[in-house]
Amino acid sequence: MSLYIPYEEMKSTIRQAMLKAGVPEDKAEICAEIHTASSADGVESHGLNRVPRFIDYLERGLVDPLAEPEIISSRGAVERIDGHLGIGITNALFAADRAMELAKVHGIGCVALRNTTHWMRGGTYAHRTAEKGFMGISWICTESCMPLWGSDEMSVGNNPLCIGIPRDGSPVVLDMAMSQYAYGKLGVYELAGKQTEYPCGFDEEGKMTYDPGAVLKTKRIMPTGYWKGSGLALALDLAGTMMSCGKCTHEISEPRDGSCGGCSQIFITYDPNLFGDYDEVLKKTEARVAAVNAAHPSDPSRPVQWPGEGTAKRRAKSKERGVTANEKVWEEVCRLAAR
Amino acid sequence: MSLYIPYEEMKSTIRQAMLKAGVPEDKAEICAEIHTASSADGVESHGLNRVPRFIDYLERGLVDPLAEPEIISSRGAVERIDGHLGIGITNALFAADRAMELAKVHGIGCVALRNTTHWMRGGTYAHRTAEKGFMGISWICTESCMPLWGSDEMSVGNNPLCIGIPRDGSPVVLDMAMSQYAYGKLGVYELAGKQTEYPCGFDEEGKMTYDPGAVLKTKRIMPTGYWKGSGLALALDLAGTMMSCGKCTHEISEPRDGSCGGCSQIFITYDPNLFGDYDEVLKKTEARVAAVNAAHPSDPSRPVQWPGEGTAKRRAKSKERGVTANEKVWEEVCRLAAR
Numbered sequence: 001m002s003l004y005i006p007y008e009e010m011k012s013t014i015r016q017a018m019l020k021a022g023v024p025e026d027k028a029e030i031c032a033e034i035h036t037a038s039s040a041d042g043v044e045s046h047g048l049n050r051v052p053r054f055i056d057y058l059e060r061g062l063v064d065p066l067a068e069p070e071i072i073s074s075r076g077a078v079e080r081i082d083g084h085l086g087i088g089i090t091n092a093l094f095a096a097d098r099a100m101e102l103a104k105v106h107g108i109g110c111v112a113l114r115n116t117t118h119w120m121r122g123g124t125y126a127h128r129t130a131e132k133g134f135m136g137i138s139w140i141c142t143e144s145c146m147p148l149w150g151s152d153e154m155s156v157g158n159n160p161l162c163i164g165i166p167r168d169g170s171p172v173v174l175d176m177a178m179s180q181y182a183y184g185k186l187g188v189y190e191l192a193g194k195q196t197e198y199p200c201g202f203d204e205e206g207k208m209t210y211d212p213g214a215v216l217k218t219k220r221i222m223p224t225g226y227w228k229g230s231g232l233a234l235a236l237d238l239a240g241t242m243m244s245c246g247k248c249t250h251e252i253s254e255p256r257d258g259s260c261g262g263c264s265q266i267f268i269t270y271d272p273n274l275f276g277d278y279d280e281v282l283k284k285t286e287a288r289v290a291a292v293n294a295a296h297p298s299d300p301s302r303p304v305q306w307p308g309e310g311t312a313k314r315r316a317k318s319k320e321r322g323v324t325a326n327e328k329v330w331e332e333v334c335r336l337a338a339r
Numbered sequence: 340m341s342l343y344i345p346y347e348e349m350k351s352t353i354r355q356a357m358l359k360a361g362v363p364e365d366k367a368e369i370c371a372e373i374h375t376a377s378s379a380d381g382v383e384s385h386g387l388n389r390v391p392r393f394i395d396y397l398e399r400g401l402v403d404p405l406a407e408p409e410i411i412s413s414r415g416a417v418e419r420i421d422g423h424l425g426i427g428i429t430n431a432l433f434a435a436d437r438a439m440e441l442a443k444v445h446g447i448g449c450v451a452l453r454n455t456t457h458w459m460r461g462g463t464y465a466h467r468t469a470e471k472g473f474m475g476i477s478w479i480c481t482e483s484c485m486p487l488w489g490s491d492e493m494s495v496g497n498n499p500l501c502i503g504i505p506r507d508g509s510p511v512v513l514d515m516a517m518s519q520y521a522y523g524k525l526g527v528y529e530l531a532g533k534q535t536e537y538p539c540g541f542d543e544e545g546k547m548t549y550d551p552g553a554v555l556k557t558k559r560i561m562p563t564g565y566w567k568g569s570g571l572a573l574a575l576d577l578a579g580t581m582m583s584c585g586k587c588t589h590e591i592s593e594p595r596d597g598s599c600g601g602c603s604q605i606f607i608t609y610d611p612n613l614f615g616d617y618d619e620v621l622k623k624t625e626a627r628v629a630a631v632n633a634a635h636p637s638d639p640s641r642p643v644q645w646p647g648e649g650t651a652k653r654r655a656k657s658k659e660r661g662v663t664a665n666e667k668v669w670e671e672v673c674r675l676a677a678r
Contacts, residue, residue: 073614077416078446080614107417108449110609135581148634150643155634163574165581174574176567198565199537206637224564226537228515231646234631235502235513241623242474242504242611248627268607270449272581275412275419284580288587292573295487295494298545304489307570 083116
């Protein structure tokens with residue numbers, strides 16, 4: 001069953017649960033805000049739903065709540081940061097902020113963060129960068145969770161790639177994992193007794209299938225765009241490893257480290273006001289965004305949207321009506337907060 | 340019918356055809372090499388096959404063979420270049436080389452090239468960067484040639500994204516357009532009387548189809564990964580326009596300008612030896628590449644490959660046996676060279 005929890009109540013409950021698990025006050029505040037915002041925006045998998053698993057990781061020592069990110073190398077417009085297996089969200093925010101500082105000086109800034117932990121919803125950082133007026137490109141090199149094209153075993157990460165474009169209004173934010181459907185999404189389809197609209201992976205006989213249950217069993221999830229998403233995921237892996245000199249996919253695929261334990265993340269930011277013509281650049285952005293909305297829709301009742309267009313509306317609605325929460329998950333987080 | 344033309348013969352014939360069309364000697368040499376290499380690598384669409392169209396563009400004044408790229412703004416690690424509608428290949432090479440020069444100084448370099456023309460095979464520049472020891476990310480913002488997800492009209496470019504990873508041996512080069520199948524590829528399927536393996540677009544009734552002929556008619560080509568490739572193409576459009584302050588997609592969609600007339604291209608390069616640990620970085624790259632080849636194949640007779648793995652082999656084979664050429668196209672290029 002779904003509940004509607006007031007935004008501030010959800011946030012303070014998550015905050016409390018984190019404090020009880022040993023997260024320092026300032027970090028608990030930030031993480032609670034970001035998990036709540038994710039749920040409010042409709043990305044429940046990395047919002048409230050992820051809190052118990054995050055706390056489990058803290059308790060198993062996979063995430064060190066006291067570790068601070070450390071700038072270990074710096075040259076020109078590039079920095080390398082060691083996350084020391086600290087909290088993924090606060091590490092990634094630190095790195096994104098450093099990348100913006102570098103972009104202020106050099107026009108473009110690049111931060112490679114290694115030895116960090118799960119950043120939760122990937123779009124968070126591109127969104128933050130864009131809200132501060134910078135264009136941002138970021139991605140994560142995860143453990144293997146998807147077969148490479150032509151393989152029947154998990155051999156590449158789903159490596160979400162995020163691009164944030166600043167605007168006067170809500171930024172455009174692409175948050176794109178390299179699997180066509182996330183495992184979490186397949187679970188939702190399975191629970192609802194539904195097949196996916198497009199092939200979601202391969203079954204036990206190696207046949208392409210629309211059956212989410214079959215793919216949850218084989219773990220042969222479909223790469224986005226078949227061979228193309230497989231190739232892009234691998235290229236991002238290689239590029240991220242090169243930039244961070246961090247762990248390779250196969251080094252972070254040890255299950256004892258949890259999801260994304262010791263992973264690398266890349267943050268590239270660009271200052272669109274670099275050459276003093278931001279007004280013109282902004283006008284072009286607005287014209288392009290308007291052209292998207294003006295594109296003739298294939299279904300007249302569903303206007304064409306840009307990535308992130310619905311986010312601001314969903315957030316506002318969640319703030320008004322309460323944030324959707326699964327009853328069992330909410331009870332669990334309340335229990336973790338009341339210990 | 341297919342012919343096998345000796346590599347040097349094809350190159351000198353293309354060179355001659357370009358000279359006859361008014362391309363200066365140095366540029367004709369470079370372009371002939373790149374068109375020939377594309378055909379030799381199996382990318383015939385942007386190799387020999389593209390030469391007559393390129394010469395047609397020259398003759399219609401859509402490409403100015405005498406125009407030189409001009410650095411119009413420069414700050415920190417970023418440069419903007421105006422291509423003055425010069426030759427796409429030589430403009431893009433100039434921009435890629437500038438990006439490497441910037442990366443040598445700042446660790447990362449970023450060049451936004453605007454007002455340029457078709458760069459032919461996109462992977463050329465990521466490959467060049469990687470061969471010189473730099474990691475490269477580049478993309479192009481093309482005219483509309485694909486519907487946005489949810490639209491039934493062409494409203495976004497297919498915007499190829501290329502990533503090149505240096506190695507001791509052949510670089511890893513991803514060259515990924517945001518359409519699942521290129522129009523050229525659909526033409527090949529249609530000629531062979533074949534359906535595509537995966538949905539290639541939408542037919543006249545708006546239904547998803549595997550029929551290449553139907554999609555060539557509607558121009559409703561399928562984005563890579565459905566909604567995902569559509570979103571990524573748009574994000575690259577917006578990012579590229581922001582960086583170059585160049586023409587928006589809808590501004591370069593006027594058919595009178597030819598394909599990619601006045602388009603923008605972005606070149607980001609990164610120096611993997613920035614922090615003096617290139618040996619370690621390279622070892623990680625080799626381990627990752629080896630892990631790809633070691634991934635269990637779903638078909639035991641087809642080992643898993645990384646993007647660009649076949650390129651060096653195909654090039655060597657073409658140099659030995661001759662480069663595959665369509666008879667009619669070859670005759671046409673010979674005619675253009677003999678004028």
